[in-house]
Amino acid sequence: MTTNSYTFKPLNVGRWVVWGGFALLLAVMPMIFRSGLSMTVLSQMGIAIIACLSYNMLLGQGGMLSFGHAVYTGLGSFVAIHVLNSVTKGALPLPVALVPFAGGLAGIFFAALFGYVTTRKSGTTFAMITLGLGELVFALALMIPEFFGGEGGVSGNRMIKNGFMGITFGPQIQVYYLIAIYTFVSVAAMFAFTRTPLGRMLNAVRDNPERVEFVGYDTQKVRYLAFIIAGFFAGISGGLGALNFEIVTGEVVGAGRSGAYLLFTFLGGATFFFGPIIGAILMVLAFVIFGELTQAWLLYLGLIFLLTVMYAPGGVASLIMMNLRVAAFGRLRELWVSYLALAVTALVVLVGAGAMIEMIYHMQLSAASGSELKFLGVTLDTKGLNSWFGAAFVLATGVGTFEIVRRQFVHHWGEIQEFIEKEIKRREAM
Amino acid sequence: MEFFIISMLNGLSYGLLLFMLSSGLTLIFSMMGVLNFAHASFYMLGAYLGYTVSKFTGFWPALIVAPILVGALGALFERVCLRKVHKYGHVPELLITFGLSYVIVELVQLIWGRIAVEFHPPVSLQGPAFTLINHSVNGLRVLWGAAPAELCSAADATIRVVCSPFPATRGFMMLVALVMLGSVWLLLTRTRIGLVIQAALTHPDAVEALGHNVPRVFMLVFGAGAGLAGLAGVIGGSTFLTEPSMAATVGSVIFVVVVVGGMGSLSGAFLASVLIGVIQTFAIAFDTSIGSVAQQLGLGLSPAIMDNSYIKLTLSQVAPILPYLFLVLILIFRPRGLLGTREG
Amino acid sequence: MNDSATVQQAASASTGTKYALELKGLRKSFGKTEIIRGVDIAVTAGERVGVIGPNGAGKSTLFNLISGRFAPTSGEILLNGQRIDGKRPFEINRAGLSRSFQITNIFPKLSVFENLRCGVLWSLGYRYTFLKFLADLTDANERAEDLMRQIKLDRKRDVLAMNLTYAEQRALEIGITIAGGANVILLDEPTAGMSKSETSRFIALIREVTVGKTLLTVEHDMGVVFGLADKIAVLVYGEMLAFDTPQNVRANQRVQEAYLGSHVADAQAGGHA
Numbered sequence A: 001m002t003t004n005s006y007t008f009k010p011l012n013v014g015r016w017v018v019w020g021g022f023a024l025l026l027a028v029m030p031m032i033f034r035s036g037l038s039m040t041v042l043s044q045m046g047i048a049i050i051a052c053l054s055y056n057m058l059l060g061q062g063g064m065l066s067f068g069h070a071v072y073t074g075l076g077s078f079v080a081i082h083v084l085n086s087v088t089k090g091a092l093p094l095p096v097a098l099v100p101f102a103g104g105l106a107g108i109f110f111a112a113l114f115g116y117v118t119t120r121k122s123g124t125t126f127a128m129i130t131l132g133l134g135e136l137v138f139a140l141a142l143m144i145p146e147f148f149g150g151e152g153g154v155s156g157n158r159m160i161k162n163g164f165m166g167i168t169f170g171p172q173i174q175v176y177y178l179i180a181i182y183t184f185v186s187v188a189a190m191f192a193f194t195r196t197p198l199g200r201m202l203n204a205v206r207d208n209p210e211r212v213e214f215v216g217y218d219t220q221k222v223r224y225l226a227f228i229i230a231g232f233f234a235g236i237s238g239g240l241g242a243l244n245f246e247i248v249t250g251e252v253v254g255a256g257r258s259g260a261y262l263l264f265t266f267l268g269g270a271t272f273f274f275g276p277i278i279g280a281i282l283m284v285l286a287f288v289i290f291g292e293l294t295q296a297w298l299l300y301l302g303l304i305f306l307l308t309v310m311y312a313p314g315g316v317a318s319l320i321m322m323n324l325r326v327a328a329f330g331r332l333r334e335l336w337v338s339y340l341a342l343a344v345t346a347l348v349v350l351v352g353a354g355a356m357i358e359m360i361y362h363m364q365l366s367a368a369s370g371s372e373l374k375f376l377g378v379t380l381d382t383k384g385l386n387s388w389f390g391a392a393f394v395l396a397t398g399v400g401t402f403e404i405v406r407r408q409f410v411h412h413w414g415e416i417q418e419f420i421e422k423e424i425k426r427r428e429a430m
Numbered sequence B: 001m002e003f004f005i006i007s008m009l010n011g012l013s014y015g016l017l018l019f020m021l022s023s024g025l026t027l028i029f030s031m032m033g034v035l036n037f038a039h040a041s042f043y044m045l046g047a048y049l050g051y052t053v054s055k056f057t058g059f060w061p062a063l064i065v066a067p068i069l070v071g072a073l074g075a076l077f078e079r080v081c082l083r084k085v086h087k088y089g090h091v092p093e094l095l096i097t098f099g100l101s102y103v104i105v106e107l108v109q110l111i112w113g114r115i116a117v118e119f120h121p122p123v124s125l126q127g128p129a130f131t132l133i134n135h136s137v138n139g140l141r142v143l144w145g146a147a148p149a150e151l152c153s154a155a156d157a158t159i160r161v162v163c164s165p166f167p168a169t170r171g172f173m174m175l176v177a178l179v180m181l182g183s184v185w186l187l188l189t190r191t192r193i194g195l196v197i198q199a200a201l202t203h204p205d206a207v208e209a210l211g212h213n214v215p216r217v218f219m220l221v222f223g224a225g226a227g228l229a230g231l232a233g234v235i236g237g238s239t240f241l242t243e244p245s246m247a248a249t250v251g252s253v254i255f256v257v258v259v260v261g262g263m264g265s266l267s268g269a270f271l272a273s274v275l276i277g278v279i280q281t282f283a284i285a286f287d288t289s290i291g292s293v294a295q296q297l298g299l300g301l302s303p304a305i306m307d308n309s310y311i312k313l314t315l316s317q318v319a320p321i322l323p324y325l326f327l328v329l330i331l332i333f334r335p336r337g338l339l340g341t342r343e344g
Numbered sequence C: 001m002n003d004s005a006t007v008q009q010a011a012s013a014s015t016g017t018k019y020a021l022e023l024k025g026l027r028k029s030f031g032k033t034e035i036i037r038g039v040d041i042a043v044t045a046g047e048r049v050g051v052i053g054p055n056g057a058g059k060s061t062l063f064n065l066i067s068g069r070f071a072p073t074s075g076e077i078l079l080n081g082q083r084i085d086g087k088r089p090f091e092i093n094r095a096g097l098s099r100s101f102q103i104t105n106i107f108p109k110l111s112v113f114e115n116l117r118c119g120v121l122w123s124l125g126y127r128y129t130f131l132k133f134l135a136d137l138t139d140a141n142e143r144a145e146d147l148m149r150q151i152k153l154d155r156k157r158d159v160l161a162m163n164l165t166y167a168e169q170r171a172l173e174i175g176i177t178i179a180g181g182a183n184v185i186l187l188d189e190p191t192a193g194m195s196k197s198e199t200s201r202f203i204a205l206i207r208e209v210t211v212g213k214t215l216l217t218v219e220h221d222m223g224v225v226f227g228l229a230d231k232i233a234v235l236v237y238g239e240m241l242a243f244d245t246p247q248n249v250r251a252n253q254r255v256q257e258a259y260l261g262s263h264v265a266d267a268q269a270g271g272h273a
Helices: A013-032 A036-059 A070-089 A096-118 A123-143 A172-193 A197-207 A209-213 A219-245 A255-268 A275-293 A297-311 A315-328 A333-365 A385-429 B002-032 B039-057 B059-088 B090-112 B168-190 B192-202 B204-209 B214-239 B246-261 B266-285 B290-296 B303-307 B315-333 C003-015 C059-067 C089-094 C112-121 C138-150 C166-179 C196-209 C222-228 C246-251 C253-260 C262-270
Strands: A372-375 A378-381 B128-135 B139-144 B161-167 C019-030 C033-044 C048-052 C074-079 C097-099 C184-188 C214-218 C231-236 C239-244
Touching (some): A013 A172, A036 A172, A036 A219, A096 A123, A123 A255, A123 B090, A172 A219, A197 A219, A197 C112, A297 B059, A333 A378, A378 A385, B002 B039, B002 B161, B002 B192, B002 B214, B002 B246, B002 B266, B039 B059, B039 B090, B059 B214, B090 B246, B128 B168, B161 B168, B168 B192, B168 B214, B192 B204, B204 B214, B246 B266, C019 C214, C033 C231, C059 C089, C059 C097, C059 C214, C112 C138, C112 C166, C166 C184, C166 C196, C222 C246, C231 C246, C231 C253, C239 C253, C246 C253
Parallel strands (some): C048 C214, C048 C231, C184 C214
Antiparallel strands (some): C019 C033, C019 C074, C231 C239
């Protein structure tokens, strides 16, 4: 039956504001943060955002837990750097700006190749296959020096001698803007994907793979196609990385990097589209900055990850959205005291634990420089019982008070959630 | 000949070690649906704890104490962390064990440092269990213990004598593995708790409805699995190397074993472990590459081709990736694994 | 106008047979246990068949065989004259057969509207495209809206499926089942877990939305079955004891002995649903 209907589609102002704001942010960031370090960090963030979003296409949208995503970003990097070298030699008439695209094509190729075998299974078995494939590719990287460059990796040179409008990609800021453009387009494309039939059916496969077969779709094919598309964006991210660092070594396909994608995408939030963006930003900050602060940062990261899986499986994004929901019902302000208390007690726990961990690390790694170390302005002595007792005491106090505050917070939060449920029902009935 | 026997035994012992680990993994997976990513980390923890305890008490008490400690830690983890994420599904369960593996590796590096520690087997296990002496005239002889030097060389240049020792540690590994597996099998099939566990393997709800404390059973099984991994760690760590990367190297192999054997199949895990163990051990021993084979066959290949890294690649270099090649092949030709019953 | 006659004509016109669904010598064993022991029936297009039988008779297994969840050990299944045994569920679905599940099988994290839209996408030919926006697919969106109105969930358009009540989820389940426009519909205990009043409303809904289609329903409520069905198939221990009109089945000696017994008395006393 057909009806003559007029549809009223007002201009979606919200959409333009969000995307316009995002573009503006990307353009303006280097003017706010001008230092060389900031430029590096911002560039890496752009690259990481594309990688994590492509990873979440599998994890959050498709329910496919992959332990080997670095294979696709890494192979994209390797192909891109070889292409770059061909371009530099003059053998390939490709603009340097399009080299990441070559990485993307490599991503498609390898995702189509490996994905055929990988996506035959789902769930835990899929995860194990990606793990095995990741190890395979990493091991191969050491065995085939022509492509992977052996120990030293493959280097390249992105500078163009006679650039269009003087763009040589020599200075980091020019590379940043190239990355920013790719980032914006990739994010927009991946967001658009979530609004297409394939994107929606991918969600359906995540929710109920069996039912999908009974509405006429081949579940395996949906997964395979999504895998290839994710591989494309992963390859682009890798290609940008090759341009940015001008060197690609074997570790770009390693398990460490795959694990990082998993960790930070999950931390950022796999259930919302913008979650991985947060995760990517955290990832770059963690690797570049936190790594300088303390040697134990991987341990802290692991612990935070454990806590996130247990208490906030939707990641940072879900925490933000939950609080936005509370705010929408006007109940956020009363929570600020609880949040403050939680933050303070958590800080105390962190100080106590940090002191102990740093002392242990100091004993391990810097024993030669004596038994004293500086921690947050206080001198600790690894040989002195005082330091240990002090740290343990701080830790215990922190944990105790945190637990008290947490329980009170959970109680309050639960009451607010009940209120919200009632409100929703009331509004529905109207 | 003796090379074949020794290599076979070495391969079998490595395969049995793999099975010690993958059997615990399979049991935990069958029962709880959780693939314990941290299983290899428990292995590593067993080695390190064994090392530390043995410094105080010697090797043999450490062999008992370390696995118990690891088992207790495993049970604690199940109780405190894993149980909380059961309700979220299998992906968060896998993620939390993944997180645990991260944390354990970092803690181990924190406490014991980043370089390998000297975890030696006890004096009684040092040296060979037996030695095969292949005398080109007298034939093959087996000698218990080490062969004295004079038996291994012949004064006459025309006679060739080769002494192949089989390390006692390897023999011990096989012994422990078989004893352990035998006891687990007996426990599962002959005792009451074993019966409950077997039932809970497939129908945990029904078992709980019958009044058994299924969460406690889960905790016990997880802890026992961890303990067994720890036991394997004490033996593996003293036989091979005890270092922070030992979890990663053996970890991915046991996952391959579990998938190749068929998820949830103990017999499949056994078959796959032994197969991979033997093949990998043999492969490491061979320095042949396509190039060397061509040379032996008398095929004249140009120096350029001979220098190609694919042609130069020896079997021993490829050995580490053989399990993964296996994985890919199995997935293409027999996706449910060698003896698997379920489809992923 | 008689919908079933039209459908019947259409069926025979396209394939030259008049049976929408045929089972020939169907057998299924799990290991050593034979669950389905040789079932032969032929369902005319447009017919409504109620499948009854005691628990464990193999009704769900039968549905699973027809819909492709399992492959039969032996025998043939024909849909509009084409063999579908051994085919994968999505192939069978594309050939025109759809089913609902006894345990609600929907997409929990998608909204009601999205659930229904997923059900229509393939039948409207959109396949695996990622180059079109869902918002622009007017035919898919209209069809989903239609379905929502038919199953009376239009007020819950954007509610996540996991937040619906049980009866609403069952309605959504039916909605997804008929979304693709399949002509042969299998409903596996659609009213399971519902109260008496919910059941009668639900049956009325089923009658509305399956006009002109061939229907096979597994049901335990005898009143419902005898009221809704043109033909009744009685499955006991994997064998089809009878496949006939409700009156004949009620009068059938074997069926009475094996199964109906007191149910007959209940239905006769209570009248039709």
